[in-house]
Amino acid sequence: MGYTTHVRGEFAISPPLSWNEIKASPFAAIGHGRYGAVDIDLVLRVEEDSVDTAEGTLVRRAGTALVMREIDEYCARNLVEQVQGCLNLFPGHTFTGRLDCEGEENTDMWRVVIRDGRAVRVQPRIVWPDEDGAL
Template identity: 70%
Template sequence: MSYITHVTGEFAITPPLTWTEFKDSEFAPDTIVNSYDPDLILRVAETSVDTDDGPLLRRTATALVMREIDEYRAHNLLDQVQKALDAFPGHTWTGRLDCEGQENTDMWRVVVRDGRAVKVEPRIVWPDEDGGL
């Protein structure tokens, strides 16, 4: 059995990606054929817009989220987030992915800073022994 990492959270995309921007992307739900690659997927929102020709279905990608992968190992998570950032320039990415491994001290996050995917690890600080908690 390999080491498993549980990942929660998302990156909201502002403005949302248009259909033209994401339809052929490896992160688009309709293009994924491999059960383990890529690790992330775009969340697509569909809205009906009234037009002179009748209702039009508009699809936009509003967030980048983790796929449901059994026994996920997170080896390439940081690279995958960066690949998505690079694929869609001109958008703002807000949020984070919280990652927790099988060991109780294995916690970290993926955040976006200045257009780069960054791994952030927590700092554990002991309280002052004289001051209590």
């Protein structure tokens, strides 16, 4: 058993990814992929839409978000690199949102955000309020 980090949140994808982009991606929810030397812990959320046609029902699939897989114990060692890897695979798409991360220790809080097309780890600043202006 190792150190565990809980990750919440997602990155919405606009415009959504096409089925051809999804199925060729290591971030597809089919199996467990790799991006370079890194095991992938993120997956693309795929939404389906059924449309009746003259030939039968047509199912359209679109990748609408990048989210965490269901993982019991997660250490978040390569999370920023994985988000960046997904960004690199899909130029022309905008990713918005964030992943909020909280480790076992009460001071271990951080986020993964996207700034200027780059995945960035952001640490919070903890500030004590002034007590009547005296330090």
